[in-house]
Amino acid sequence: MTDLxxxxxxxxxxxxxxxxxxxxxxxxxxxxxxxxxRVLNAYVTETPDTARDMAKASDxxxxxxxxxxxxxxPLGIKDLYATKGVxxxxxxxxxxxxxxxYESTVSANLWADGAVMLGKLNMDEFAMGSSxxxxxxxxxxxxxxxxxxxxxxxxxxxxGGSAAAVAARLCLGATATDTGGSIRQPAAFTGTAxxxxxxxxxxxWGLVAFASSLDQAGPxxxxxxxxxxxxxxxxxxxPKDTTSxxxxxxxxxxxxxxxxKGLRIGIPKEYRLDGMPAEIDALWQKxxxxxxxxxxxxxxxxxPHTKYALPAYYIVAPAEASSxxxxxxxxxxxxxxxxxxxxxxxxxxxxxxxGTEVKRRILIGTYVLSAGYYDAYYLRAQKVRTLIKRDFxxxxxxxxxxxxxxxxxxxxxxxxxxxxxxxxxxxxxxxFTVTVNMxxxxxxxxxxxxxxxxxPLGxxxxxRPFDEETLFTLGSAIETAVGTFxxxxxx
Amino acid sequence: xxxxxxTVRRVARxxxxxxxxxxxxxxxxxxxxxxxxxxxxxxxDVAGVEPMTSVVSVKMRRRQDIVTDGExxxxxxxxxxxxxxxxxxxxxxxx
Numbered sequence: 001m002t003d004l005x006x007x008x009x010x011x012x013x014x015x016x017x018x019x020x021x022x023x024x025x026x027x028x029x030x031x032x033x034x035x036x037x038r039v040l041n042a043y044v045t046e047t048p049d050t051a052r053d054m055a056k057a058s059d060x061x062x063x064x065x066x067x068x069x070x071x072x073x074p075l076g077i078k079d080l081y082a083t084k085g086v087x088x089x090x091x092x093x094x095x096x097x098x099x100x101x102y103e104s105t106v107s108a109n110l111w112a113d114g115a116v117m118l119g120k121l122n123m124d125e126f127a128m129g130s131s132x133x134x135x136x137x138x139x140x141x142x143x144x145x146x147x148x149x150x151x152x153x154x155x156x157x158x159x160g161g162s163a164a165a166v167a168a169r170l171c172l173g174a175t176a177t178d179t180g181g182s183i184r185q186p187a188a189f190t191g192t193a194x195x196x197x198x199x200x201x202x203x204x205w206g207l208v209a210f211a212s213s214l215d216q217a218g219p220x221x222x223x224x225x226x227x228x229x230x231x232x233x234x235x236x237x238x239p240k241d242t243t244s245x246x247x248x249x250x251x252x253x254x255x256x257x258x259x260x261k262g263l264r265i266g267i268p269k270e271y272r273l274d275g276m277p278a279e280i281d282a283l284w285q286k287x288x289x290x291x292x293x294x295x296x297x298x299x300x301x302x303x304p305h306t307k308y309a310l311p312a313y314y315i316v317a318p319a320e321a322s323s324x325x326x327x328x329x330x331x332x333x334x335x336x337x338x339x340x341x342x343x344x345x346x347x348x349x350x351x352x353x354x355g356t357e358v359k360r361r362i363l364i365g366t367y368v369l370s371a372g373y374y375d376a377y378y379l380r381a382q383k384v385r386t387l388i389k390r391d392f393x394x395x396x397x398x399x400x401x402x403x404x405x406x407x408x409x410x411x412x413x414x415x416x417x418x419x420x421x422x423x424x425x426x427x428x429x430x431x432f433t434v435t436v437n438m439x440x441x442x443x444x445x446x447x448x449x450x451x452x453x454x455x456p457l458g459x460x461x462x463x464r465p466f467d468e469e470t471l472f473t474l475g476s477a478i479e480t481a482v483g484t485f486x487x488x489x490x491x
Numbered sequence: 492x493x494x495x496x497x498t499v500r501r502v503a504r505x506x507x508x509x510x511x512x513x514x515x516x517x518x519x520x521x522x523x524x525x526x527x528x529x530x531x532x533x534x535x536d537v538a539g540v541e542p543m544t545s546v547v548s549v550k551m552r553r554r555q556d557i558v559t560d561g562e563x564x565x566x567x568x569x570x571x572x573x574x575x576x577x578x579x580x581x582x583x584x585x586x
Contacts (some may be wrong), residue, residue, distance in 0.1 A: 101566040200547045213546065242552055243545075311529040322506060329507075331579050336572035342582045343507065351509035359508055363499065363518060364525055366506040376492070377529070382542035384535050389543065423521050424528045440546025465547065 004029035005169040009073055009226040010253075012172055016062060016072045023062065023072025027055035027116055030074045034118065034170050039491050040141045042165040044079055045087040046119040054116040061114060070233055071114030076171035078162050079120045080127060081107050081217075082206035086117075090208040091135040092125045094328045094353025096335040104206025105238045106175060106217045113233045118171050122161030125355045126325065127182055127210045130429040131418070132160025134357040139415050142190060143168035143487040147454035150490075153412040156186030156429075162220045163190040167487055173221040173230050177207060179214045180313055181433030184445035187220050188407035188458025191447040191485035193227045193475065194220040196433075198466045199440035200245035201231075203238035211320035212243075214313075214437040223484050224446060224475040228252035231468065247466055255469035256476045261295030263470065266400040270306035271432060273409065280406045280457065283449055287404050287459040290481040291474065301400060303391040308384050309435040314427060315368050315381035316438075321358075322365025328353060360423065389439040396464050402474055405432050407445040407458035436462050444471040446478050447485050456485050492530075493523045 004026050007015065016023060031048050051074060058072035077083055080090045082100040089095035103111075111117070124134040131154035132140040142155040143164055155164040159176035163186035166174050176183045178196035187194030195218045202217040209215065219230035232253065237246040267288060272281070292298050330336035330349030337352045339345035354362065368377035395403070409431060418426055436443040441462055448459040459478060463471045494502075499519045503510045510518065564577035573580040 098570050101569050198547070200549070239552075239554060243547070243549075245547060245549060246552070305535070308532055308535055311532050314525060314529055315532075326507075330572065331581055332568075333570035334572070339582070342584050345582055346507040347504075347509040350507055354508065359510075359514075360518065360521055360525075362506050362508065363502050364522060367494065367498075367502045367522065370502065370505065373492075379542055380532055380535075380537060381529075382544070383537040383540040384532055385543040386540050387535065387537070389546065422524050424524055427528075438546075 005033050008222045009172040009229055012073055013070070013229070017067065019062070023055040023058040023116065024052060026072060027051050027074050030118055030171060037168055037170050037491050040143060040164055040168055041138055042122055042140055042161045042168065042170055043076065043119045044091060044122050044137045044161070047086060047117055050086070051116050051118050058114050058116060068112065068114030069229070070110060072116060073114070073172050074116040074118045075110060076118050076121045076162060076165045076174040077107055078159055078175050078177060079123050080177055080208045081175055082208070083107055083117065083120065087120050088208070089136070090126045091123045091137055092353065092355070092358065093136045094334050094350065096353070098333050102206060105203035105236065105240060106234045107206070109233055109236055110175070115233070121165055121174055124158035124160065125358050126208065126321070127158035127177055127179055128321070128357050128361055129157040130181070130185055130426055132157040133415065134355055136355060140164045141415070142412050143491065144190060144412060144455055145487070145490065152415045154189070154415050156189035156412065158182040159186050159220060163187055163192055163194070166190070166192045166220050166222060168491070173219055173226050175217060175234065176220045177215055177217050178437065179210050179317060180437050181430035183218045183220060184433045184443055184458070184460055185408050185429055187445040189412040189456065191456030191487070192220050192222065193224045193444065193446050194218065195227050195231060195444040195468065195471065196436065196442060197231060197235065197468055198442045200243050201235050201442070201466065201468070203236060203241040203244045205238055205240040209324040211317040212324060213320060214317060224472055224479050225253060225256045227444070228256055228472045245466070250469055252469060252472050255472040258473040259295065260291060260474055260477045263296045263401045263474065264399055265291050265296045265298050265474070266301035266395050266403040267298060268301050268303045268306065268403060268405060270303050271405045273431070277410060279451055280409060283457050283459065284404070284406050287448055287478060290478055291404065294477045299400065301395045301403070303395065303435070305384065305387045305391050306435055309388050309438050310427060310431055312381040312384040312388070313434045313438060314364070315377050316385065318361040318365035319369050319378050320365070322362045322369065325358070325362055385438050388435055392439045392441060401464070402470050403462040405460045405462065407432060407460040411451040411453065411455035411457055432460060441465060442468045442471055444475050446475040448478055448482055450485065492526055494519060494526065
C-alpha cells in the first residue's frame, strides 16, 4: 500500500468513504509515523490506545453508513485544549499532572464528527512565545531545514507542535490557538495553512486561557481545503462561552475554488516595514500578481494605527494573562510547593511552576494593572485598540473585501538563535499578525513560496468579521498558483 | 516610565511569584525594555476615543436562571494536589 500519511485530509476522507482502506489502517500509519518522528518533539503525549479505539468505532460507523464529516480522520490536539482524562497542561509545569474531567467544546465537536485523537501537541508555555522554545517539554524541531544544512530550526509558536506535526505528516490536521499570531506564524514557518477565525466563531470553553479578549481556536492543515473542512467542524455557538457568536456555520469547503473575480484586495502601505527582507517584499508582490491575474482588483489602502498594535498588545495580553493565571495557586490543580504559610506556598508554587517568559508577562501585566498605572497603560491601550479596529472598519466600509500582507517578517530561525536577544525582538515576529487579534478579525496564512535558503514563506489574508469564506477562496487561489510545499524527510 | 528593582519586587509580591535577586535584576532590565517599547503609545491622540471592551458587538446572551450542574465534588477536587474528603487542603490561615 502507498504511504497513507501522504494523503491530505480531504483525500483520506474520500478514500475512507470509498472503503479503499480502513480508519484503523490510517490511524496505525500515523502512529508509526509519530514513533519515527519523536526527535521533532511535536507530541508531548501520544494516545495510541484511544486512537485505535476511536478508529475502530469509526470503521463501525462507516460500515453502518453513519459516518460523520471527519469520520476516521486522525488529528493532533494542542496541549491547551482540555481533553478528558488526557494530559492537558498548556505545556506548563504548573499544571503538572492535570487531566481534566471534562472536554473542550471544540475538541468535543471534532469527536462528535468522528475524528480520531492521536495525542497532545507541544506548544509554548501558556501559548506565550513565537518559537515553541518556552515549552516545559522542550523546543519543537521544525521538519524544514535550510538547503544543505543540518541546523535545527524553530517551527514558530505558540502552536509549534501543531504546525510541525502537520508539516511532517504526523497527523492529518491539528487544532491550534491564536492570541497574537500563534496559528499563522507557525503555519508560515512550516509551509502549512492556518486560519484564525473571527473572535467568537469557535467556543473558547475548555481552552486554557491566556488573554481572553484575543484568544481564538483554529486549525492548522496541509492545505486550504483541509483547513476549511476542519474549521467547519470546530466552529459552533456554545452556551458555555457567552462570547461565542450565534451565526450559522457556512460550508467553508464550498468556498474553495470560487472565482476571485471582482474581489477588492487592499494592500496596506503600513505593512511595508523599513528593513524588511527583499524576499518577503518579493513574496508579497507575487501574491498581489497572483490575485490580480485571477481577476481580483488590487487597491492601495492605509491602516494608520498599524505600528501601535504590537505595543498595545504587549499591554492588553499580559494584563489579561496576569489575571487569568492568578488561578494557579497550588490548591485546586497542578503543582504545589510547600511554604511556611499560605502566601509562601503560593509564591513557591508559582515560582517553580511558571517559566521565565510566563513570569515576565505576569509581572508586566500586574504592573500595568497596578494602582496608579491603569489609566496610563491599560486604558490607553484599549483606546488604541479601538482605533486599530476603526482602521479596518474604514477600509471595509470603502468596499475592500480582504487585505493581503506578508505573514511574518522572516523565514524560520534557528533554535536558540534569539536566546540572548531582547524579549522585544522575539515579539516582532508577530508584527503582521497581531493587528488581526486586536480587531477580532479572521486571518489566514497560506504558503506562497520558498526563501533563497529553501524555507517556506507565507502570506496572510485578513477578512471582514465572519467572512472566513472569502479567505478560503482567496487562499485557495494563491495555493492553485503556487502549489503546496513539503519538507524533505530527514528524521 | 521605568521600573527599579524595588518595584519589580513589589510587583512580584503582588503576583505571588517568589523571585531571587538575580531574577529581580534580569526582570528589571527586561521589563524596562518592554515598557520602553510600549512608550510609543503616548504618541497616539486618544482624546474622545472609547476604550474597547469587546471586539464583536453582540448583546450578552442570558441563560435561564436555573441550576445546571453541581453535586460533583469528586470531579472538582480530582486534580487537587492535596485533598481530604473532597475538600481542598491548604496551610493553616487562621490561628
